[in-house]
Amino acid sequence: MKRDSIYAQPHGLVADFAFTEAVADVFPDMIRRSVPGYETIISLLGVLARRYAQADSRIYDLGCSLGAATLSMASQIRVPGVSFVCVDNSSAMTSRCEQIIQRRLPDGHFEVVCDDIQNVVLENASVVVLNFTLQFLKPDDRLEMLRQIYQGLRPGGVLVLSEKLRFADATEQALLTDLHLEFKRANGYSELEISQKRSSLENVLVPDTFEEHVERLQSAGFRQVVKWFQGLNFASLLAVKD
Numbered sequence: 001m002k003r004d005s006i007y008a009q010p011h012g013l014v015a016d017f018a019f020t021e022a023v024a025d026v027f028p029d030m031i032r033r034s035v036p037g038y039e040t041i042i043s044l045l046g047v048l049a050r051r052y053a054q055a056d057s058r059i060y061d062l063g064c065s066l067g068a069a070t071l072s073m074a075s076q077i078r079v080p081g082v083s084f085v086c087v088d089n090s091s092a093m094t095s096r097c098e099q100i101i102q103r104r105l106p107d108g109h110f111e112v113v114c115d116d117i118q119n120v121v122l123e124n125a126s127v128v129v130l131n132f133t134l135q136f137l138k139p140d141d142r143l144e145m146l147r148q149i150y151q152g153l154r155p156g157g158v159l160v161l162s163e164k165l166r167f168a169d170a171t172e173q174a175l176l177t178d179l180h181l182e183f184k185r186a187n188g189y190s191e192l193e194i195s196q197k198r199s200s201l202e203n204v205l206v207p208d209t210f211e212e213h214v215e216r217l218q219s220a221g222f223r224q225v226v227k228w229f230q231g232l233n234f235a236s237l238l239a240v241k242d
């Protein structure tokens, strides 16, 4: 695994964060050292998919990056006739993802698509994963994305939505942001790396509160929403279509 040192040197003017070749090259290390609970979430996505995957249905991994969620789910699913659709709009990610999945699941039914997830028409889905992806869509586009997912799900199907959270209460926001900083320091990021990454993400990753997520999921049609994981200011929600 290549070590992330993208923000180790001063950038002068820090550009908006983008999923470039350089980021794709170090992505497993970057996300593991930046998102508390990431590896646990990936592993538990397998457990969730094993429970909710329906025979002869599709599983969508939206914003798949290098396909970690798909690989975990594929290793756990026991029902026949499941096909995976992995979508990401970064070609640096999808070209690597295609190779990784081909190597790890030579007999698997999967498709890797390089496109905006907002252009995907979902059909016959039993499990849809948005693992830290919705937060990169423009806030005004998020409800429509969830509506599209809801209409593409079968009855009994689920959306797993993982996101960085914002907190309405200023004290809670300050505490959890500070603990996330401490998590990054504990994982070897310098103050310069932390501050440059923070400015690059400023207008790119716009987090919502837990309450905003629940309301939006309900507006999209989901009646049952549960938070099944939280690590500091990162959480994952399970939304079930009746």
Ligand SMILES: Nc1ncnc2c1ncn2[C@@H]1O[C@H](C[S@+](CC[C@H]([NH3+])C(=O)[O-])CC(=O)[O-])[C@@H](O)[C@H]1O
Binding pocket: 019, 031, 062, 063, 064, 065, 066, 067, 068, 069, 087, 088, 089, 090, 093, 115, 116, 117, 118, 130, 131, 132, 133, 136, 137
């Ligand atoms: N509009 C969009 N359309 C398609 N892809 C997008 C869009 N916006 C962002 N992306 C893609 O969403 C991914 C977000 S990373 C997901 C981790 C992965 N799920 C994992 O479980 O390892 C999370 C993070 O980096 O914090 C990137 O690969 C983007 O190119």
Ligand SMILES: O=C(O)C(=O)Cc1ccccc1
Binding pocket: 030, 031, 034, 035, 164, 197, 201, 205
């Ligand atoms: O690094 C951060 O502060 C994050 O919020 C997580 C993250 C992880 C990988 C790419 C972009 C954002």
